[in-house]
Amino acid sequence: MTPSRPRPNIDEDNRPFWEAVQERRFVLMRCQECGRWYWPAAYCRHHRNAPFFGSLRWEPASGRGRVFVCNIHRRAFHPAFEVPYVFALIELEEGPMFGSNIIGCPVEDVRVGMPVEIAFTEVEDGVVLPLFRPSAPDPSGANVSTEGARA
Amino acid sequence: MAKALKNKFALVGLGLLAGRYPDRSMRALQTEAARLAIEDAGLSVAQVDGAVDLRLAPGSGDIPSSTDAFPRVLGMPCRMFFQISRGGAAGIMGIVAASKFLEMGAANYVVLACGTKDWSRSRSARASGVTSLNMIEKAGYWGKPFGDLTAVSHHSFFAGRHMYEYGTTAEQLGQIAVASRQWAALNPLAQFRDRPLDIEEYLDSPLVVDPYRLLDMCVVSDGAMAVVMTTAERAADLAKPPVYVMGAGVGEAMERLWWEKANYTRLAVETAKDVAFREADIEIDDVDFAGLYDCFTGEVLFQIEDYGWCGKGEGGPFVADGRIGPKGTLPINTSGGLLSAYHLGELTHLAEAVTQLRHEAGPRQVPDARIGLVSGHGGELLSPGMCSTHASLVLGRA
Numbered sequence: 001m002t003p004s005r006p007r008p009n010i011d012e013d014n015r016p017f018w019e020a021v022q023e024r025r026f027v028l029m030r031c032q033e034c035g036r037w038y039w040p041a042a043y044c045r046h047h048r049n050a051p052f053f054g055s056l057r058w059e060p061a062s063g064r065g066r067v068f069v070c071n072i073h074r075r076a077f078h079p080a081f082e083v084p085y086v087f088a089l090i091e092l093e094e095g096p097m098f099g100s101n102i103i104g105c106p107v108e109d110v111r112v113g114m115p116v117e118i119a120f121t122e123v124e125d126g127v128v129l130p131l132f133r134p135s136a137p138d139p140s141g142a143n144v145s146t147e148g149a150r151a
Numbered sequence: 152m153a154k155a156l157k158n159k160f161a162l163v164g165l166g167l168l169a170g171r172y173p174d175r176s177m178r179a180l181q182t183e184a185a186r187l188a189i190e191d192a193g194l195s196v197a198q199v200d201g202a203v204d205l206r207l208a209p210g211s212g213d214i215p216s217s218t219d220a221f222p223r224v225l226g227m228p229c230r231m232f233f234q235i236s237r238g239g240a241a242g243i244m245g246i247v248a249a250s251k252f253l254e255m256g257a258a259n260y261v262v263l264a265c266g267t268k269d270w271s272r273s274r275s276a277r278a279s280g281v282t283s284l285n286m287i288e289k290a291g292y293w294g295k296p297f298g299d300l301t302a303v304s305h306h307s308f309f310a311g312r313h314m315y316e317y318g319t320t321a322e323q324l325g326q327i328a329v330a331s332r333q334w335a336a337l338n339p340l341a342q343f344r345d346r347p348l349d350i351e352e353y354l355d356s357p358l359v360v361d362p363y364r365l366l367d368m369c370v371v372s373d374g375a376m377a378v379v380m381t382t383a384e385r386a387a388d389l390a391k392p393p394v395y396v397m398g399a400g401v402g403e404a405m406e407r408l409w410w411e412k413a414n415y416t417r418l419a420v421e422t423a424k425d426v427a428f429r430e431a432d433i434e435i436d437d438v439d440f441a442g443l444y445d446c447f448t449g450e451v452l453f454q455i456e457d458y459g460w461c462g463k464g465e466g467g468p469f470v471a472d473g474r475i476g477p478k479g480t481l482p483i484n485t486s487g488g489l490l491s492a493y494h495l496g497e498l499t500h501l502a503e504a505v506t507q508l509r510h511e512a513g514p515r516q517v518p519d520a521r522i523g524l525v526s527g528h529g530g531e532l533l534s535p536g537m538c539s540t541h542a543s544l545v546l547g548r549a
Contacts (some may be wrong), residue, residue: 003280006295069315069415071307072361078302079280087299087360089308098304101297112315130297 004124005080016058021130026063028058028094033129037061038092044150063118064135065092072107080124086110090132104133156430160250161386161393162546164192164262164379165505168491172373173271179227181221181266184375188262190432192379194392199379201258202229203245205265206236207496211472221264231257238529239444239496240401241265244543247399249380258523259385264377273371300382302446306361312415314362318463321362323467324448325353328366328490331445335487337477337515342370343394343491347500367448369489376498378505394508395546397433400426400476403530404539414463418528419541420449420457427543433522435459438545440482440507442500444528444539445489451475456484468496482517497542502513508548522547 010018017040020027028037029142033055044056061129070088073081086102088110102110103119115135122128166187168180175183181204202222210234211447222229231252235245242265249261300303313319335341348366356366386393402419427436435458443454452466460481461469475483486492488504493499504523506512512520527542 006300010490032283059530068412069308071304071311073304074297074357074361075359077281077304078298081300085298087294087297099294099297101301104528112311113465123296127296130296132437140265 003079005078005127008129013053016132017041020058021120022128024128026061026118026120026130027058027151028061028092028096029053029057030094031056035090037096039096039098062093063130065090065098065116065132067091067102067110067112067114067116068097070102072108072110088116090116098121098130100129101131102133103131108117109134156247156338156396156398157432158247158248158395158397158547159383160253160380160396161383162189162246162378162380162396162505163260163389163391163393164188164194164377165502166264166302166375166377167254167502168376169372169374169462169495170342171270172268173274175373177266177268177375178219178221178224180268180373180375181264181377182224182427184260184266184377185221185225185227185264186265187466188377188379190263192260194260194379196225196227199260199262200229201220201249201252201261202227202230203249203261203263204232204234205241205245205263205496205498206240207241207265207267207399207498221266221544222262227262231326233404237527237540237542238376238538239446240527240529240540240542242496242498242501243525243527244260244401246378246380246396246544247401251395253380253382260379260381262377262379264375265495267377267495268373268544269371269494270373301360301362303360303368303381306447307360307448308366308415308548309422309453310447313449313452313464313466316416317467319452319464321354321364322350323471324367324452325350325364326470326473327445327448327451327475328353329469330473330479331484331488331490331492333476333478334485334515335491337513338487338492339483341487341492343487348491363447363449369446369494370491372493372495374495375491376502380411381487385458392509392548394505395547395549397547398429398431398543399426399545400424400428400430400543402541402543405539416453417457418453419539420526423541423543424458427545431522431545431547433545437522438524439522440485441501442486442488442496442497442506442526443483443522443524444526445484446528448490450528451483451488456494458524477515485512485515485517496529497525501544504546506543508546510547510548520548 119133166184402423530540
């Protein structure tokens with residue numbers, strides 16, 4: 001039996017994010033006062049905040065961005081992971097950096113600056129993760145499905 | 152502004168155990184290092200009335216926090232004791248904190264000790280196939296499901312981004328690994344003292360997390376390190392020449408906020424260095440040798456730039472001619488460092504700095520070493536993975 005990969009650490013602050021992911025929706029925290037986006041959960045740093053995260057809400061985000069930096073894991077540190085795989089920092093269109101895997105192309109093809117988009121992927125039964133893949137050519141993304149392939 | 156630290160406190164005792172101790176507990180290693188440090192200072196255990204437990208590992212981990220502690224085991228008559236955890240910056244932060252307790256008269260002599268069983272833990276982990284950060288930060292570390300499982304999983308971003316922005320090459324990073332190995336050959340305690348390395352072997356070593364090869368990564372060790380710290384007045388009467396704390400400072404990547412792009416090609420050196428160097432009244436050229444935190448080769452390159460030995464982006468060519476090795480002009484990581492000697496966080500470099508400033512470093516002694524710089528690196532492992540703290544410590548001999 002293949003061992004399970006580590007589960008996301010879900011807590012009171014990020015539960016809405018992971019619940020949305022399970023429904024294949026990509027949400028980020030957005031300030032209701034100034035419109036700035038945050039990930040992970042944060043207070044807005046541009047003005048006074050309502051108690052707790054009261055000035056912000058989880059809102060649908062584009063799921064698009066560009067690779068800021070990436071690496072290729074050639075050795076597995078956990079038996080649930082097949083190498084090689086790419087772990088990347090993605091600079092989302094909304095601004096925040098998001099760490100995830102780039103799938104859907106050979107690992108050597110992933111480059112800094114490459115446009116990527118969300119590819120929700122059921123990595124194990126019942127476990128959907130927000131992975132990313134190279135963007136489809138149409139820059140508007142209008143004809144791009146957000147349904148990810150099963151890894 | 153009055154100086155808070157400069158030459159008011161000194162490190163007077165050193166205890167060091169490095170290597171493999173599968174049959175000893177971390178507590179016993181820490182206790183033994185503390186005993187050695189107290190003896191080295193020419194003190195008795197009964198005189199040492201303060202203790203600091205330096206915690207190298209972040210997060211919850213498997214390390215007992217509150218159940219028992221080395222001062223009890225050693226029978227110290229402690230009037231003050233606390234734990235401090237900031238990854239590879241815990242030692243410098245501990246020294247800063249201890250200075251205040253000494254100033255207040257809360258203790259006369261403070262022993263600061265760290266211990267680790269990382270080598271033994273890596274042996275047992277290897278058998279299960281589950282290694283490294285899998286075992287720590289059991290809550291809150293969110294990159295695990297994406298395979299962000301180890302320090303190299305995200306620290307390689309630093310090197311990758313520096314290569315992208317400045318054209319730094321693998322061969323240039325390799326020069327740092329080679330220089331460390333050359334120093335290690337001169338250190339009887341170094342784990343890789345008998346394993347010479349040249350640039351071809353470095354380039355042939357397997358890519359682990361590309362762009363990092365196996366030989367860009369530090370060693371893991373069992374061991375412990377302890378220092379005894381006291382006031383300059385008390386230090387004058389002890390067994391070894393005092394090593395004075397000239398200055399210390401800390402910086403945080405959070406100052407530039409961890410998601411800002413600048414943080415991927417520099418460490419939080421600027422503020423740490425400004426405070427430490429101002430306190431010590433020195434410039435970079437006054438530093439005779441440095442122990443720069445070297446969990447990976449890239450960190451060394453960044454710090455050479457960040458401390459101002461060369462400009463940002465120029466570190467690759469700067470190290471390419473063997474400049475930081477035993478035959479070079481800028482002695483960096485003279486113990487062999489975390490890359491080739493042993494890994495006790497920045498206490499690896501602190502132990503070496505004390506040894507160099509006592510002029511006890513044998514074949515690797517930096518001639519007439521008077522001022523040494525030690526740096527620490529640690530803190531939160533956010534994903535995107537950042538060690539947010541940088542700590543600077545300037546030490547000197549009379």
